[in-house]
Amino acid sequence: MxxxxxxxxxxxxxxxxxxxxxxxxxxxxxASNLALRSSQEISQEYLNYYANAHTKVHAAAKFTTELIVWAENTIKNFLGADDTYSVVFLGNGVTFPLNRLALGLSKLRPEKDTVMISSMEHHSNDLPHRVNHEKVMYISGFDEKGDYIGFDLAEIEQQLESSNGKVNYVAITGASNVSGEISPYHEIAKLAHQYDAYIIVDGAQLVAHASVSLVNKEDPLSSVDFFVFSGHKIYTPGSPGVLIGKKEILAQMEPIFYGGGMVSSVTLKDFTVAEHLSDKEHAGTLNIPGIISLGCTINFMQHVxxxxxxxxxxxxxxxxxxxxxxxxxxxxxxxxxxxxxxxxxxxxxxxxxxxxxxxxxxxxxxxxxxxxxxxxxxxxxxxxxxxxxxxxxxxxxxxxxxxxxxxxxxxxxxxxxxxxxxxxxxxxxxxxxxxxxxxxxxxxxxxxxxxxxxxxxxxxxxxxxxxxxxxxxxx
Ligand SMILES: Cc1ncc(COP(=O)(O)O)c(C=O)c1O
Missing domain, CATH: 3.90.1150.10 (Aspartate Aminotransferase, domain 1)
Known part of the structure; x- marks a missing residue:
């Protein structure tokens, strides 16, 4: 082809x-890959039926809502995520979902004041965790002589053990934007879970280049809790950042953005946050054309x-x-x-x-x-x-x-x-x-x-x- x-x-x-x-x-x-023509053309065509979501009363709004759900399901399917996961669209790239998780998880488990990250991360998968936690444990990708070794599982386990259960989560890249190395994220997930830590995988450099499966049915401990990626790194400029996460954890996290769409009732004294995760996490109007073009690209990649x-x-x-x-x-x-x-x-x-x-x-x-x-x-x-x-x-x-x-x-x-x-x-x-x-x-x-x-x-x-x-x- x-x-x-x-x-x-x-x-x-x-x-x-x-x-x-x-x-x-x-x-x-x-940095950003080039745009897949078909996704841009199809999402352009969709604009004939464009309307805001959040209502199903008129035809175009109903179509739009259906297409957003279709894009969410396409993404879940592509990443081997089952119904225990939810998809959240945030900001422009992976940096927004990473900030959302860092803030949300640090508030969710304040007693776990430590995060574990590697020294091989993009700043977007380092700084948000740093500023939201008391302590950072770094996994080094180099041995004592300064030679590159990549992710050393023994070192990760040893650090987790020495933390006395204080590690809230381990955040690692799926593939490095410097070395290109694909990390053993399932093995790291398993270790993290054994020490009651969550795992976040930054999929920015992985998602367009190799197949990903968040769930490991044979060994559930090695399944991934959170996976994040950017649409502009999978041939879809103009699309949002994406967070796919375990529903049961997302449901416990306080929202970080407030406004229309994420509440079920509001009085002048009080408000109730929507129960449905997709509503709770999506304050304001979504980047609808971006989500639809991203769904098109992901579906296209499944064909390839x-x-x-x-x-x-x-x-x-x-x-x-x-x-x-x-x-x-x-x-x-x-x-x-x-x-x-x-x-x-x-x-x-x-x-x-x-x-x-x-x-x-x-x-x-x-x-x-x-x-x-x-x-x-x-x-x-x-x-x-x-x-x-x-x-x-x-x-x-x-x-x-x-x-x-x-x-x-x-x-x-x-x-x-x-x-x-x-x-x-x-x-x-x-x-x-x-x-x-x-x-x-x-x-x-x-x-x-x-x-x-x-x-x-x-x-x-x-x-x-x-x-x-x-x-x-x-x-
Ligand atoms: C591994 C990795 N993580 C995070 C980012 C930040 O992505 P974005 O600019 O889409 O937020 C990049 C961007 O190059 C990256 O390569």
Whole structure:
């Protein structure tokens, strides 16, 4: 199947510094992946029947309510969650559900004042837990020598044991946005439950890349209590953040947002919070088109089958890893060949700042990657520690505090990765030329001396609006 055609933006041509239009290669899917065209089109079509939910009296409102329930059930089914789970839509990405859980669970079990997280988390799966609990226990992904080991189950168990039942929950990533490693979240769930702690899995980097099953029927202790993800990381920009959680726990949590829709009765003196979880958690009007387009994407992914998605990505990421590890000037992070991972690789080119590499990739080759620390400062720092010590010119250290991240989506092809590898080789071979084209504009940021991409050359938003206005005015 030609997956590229199914997504919006895979045929984008951008200007490169040689004044040519170059096909853009999108390797920044871990930040946000590109939009699945069918979901956007179908949800656009749904707008013909758009109305607010919260009533079934008129036809469009009834249709909308039905579609929201359909999206909830589609998500549950996709994630192997049964009727003991409920789906909550919150904010724009995974950060909102994580904050909701941190606040709600800390109030629910104040006697358990400790959380366990790993030092490999995105800040969104660290800071909300930190600020809502007295104490944080960190699981390190590195051994005493500083070598990467990933999640060490023995260390987790030992820490849980030493906490004397004080750990409220363990919050871990499903797959890392730096190493790409898929965590053994079922095993960690089992350990957490043995010590009366809940488990939260941050599925932001997992959900679009591998199949997930929250329930483990054979071993219920290893089932997951809470799973969160962002629609924009599963091909659906404009959709909300999603929380799938155990009903029995959600039901005990106080709401954090108050207003219309989440109450069953209100007087000037009092109010009663709605019993139905979906009402209780959803104050105000939902992002209805976003929920419907997310339901469409998830349903589409079920047709594609996640096992096939995973297998395709394994082939590509193994190919990329093998190619890059043959280039002596490429440093790969963390320093370990991870076998169970999603399509993410972080790297640096020896003695070339990450920002410069990323700019050259964009400006000369039309390749979009992300650089810096990917909102995972502690993890990136742990990976870089030795190299930073080796830099003799102290004033240059800031330039090397980060990495380049290449991340894949369903639309990524081997040809894209071949081109990436060739481009990396060209950068290494011609680095003196490239360096001369850029100037440092502050301590860490470079700028091309005579090239930049101008948004208006691509997308003049006000001109488009004016065109629409003039067309409707003249008709
Ligand atoms: C593992 C992980 N968790 C959380 C987040 C935050 O996601 P969002 O921006 O959708 O809230 C990200 C974003 O990159 C991530 O990769």
């Amino acid at each position: 030609n997956y590229k055609e199914l997504f919006i933006g895979t045929d984008l041509y951008i200007n490169t510094s040689d004044q040519k239009k170059t096909e853009r290669i999108y390797l920044d899917s871990a 089958e996640m096992e096939k998605v995973y297998a395709k990505e394994q082939h590509l990421i193994n190919y990329l890893y093998a190619e890059l590890s043959q280039i002596p000037e490429v440093i790969l992070y963390p320093n370990a060949n991870i076998t169970n991972k999603v399509g993410v690789i972080c790297l640096n080119l020896q003695n070339i700042p990450h920002e410069l590499t990323s700019l050259i990739l964009n400006d000369y080759f039309g390749i979009a990657v992300r650089n810096e620390c990917f909102c995972s400062h502690p993890f990136v720092k742990d990976c870089l520690v030795e190299e930073l010590w080796d830099i003799e010119d102290e004033s240059a250290v800031n330039l090397y505090r980060g990495m380049v991240r290449v991340s894949l989506g369903l639309y990524t092809t081997e040809k894209d990765l071949e081109f990436f590898v060739q481009s990396i080789k060209k950068i290494i071979g011609n680095i003196d030329f490239y360096r001369m084209q850029y100037e440092l504009i502050d301590k860490t940021n470079y700028k091309h001396k005579d090239f930049d991409n101008d948004l208006k050359d691509y997308f003049d938003i006000e001109k488009k609006i004016k065109n629409y206005y003039e067309k409707s005015y003249s008709s």
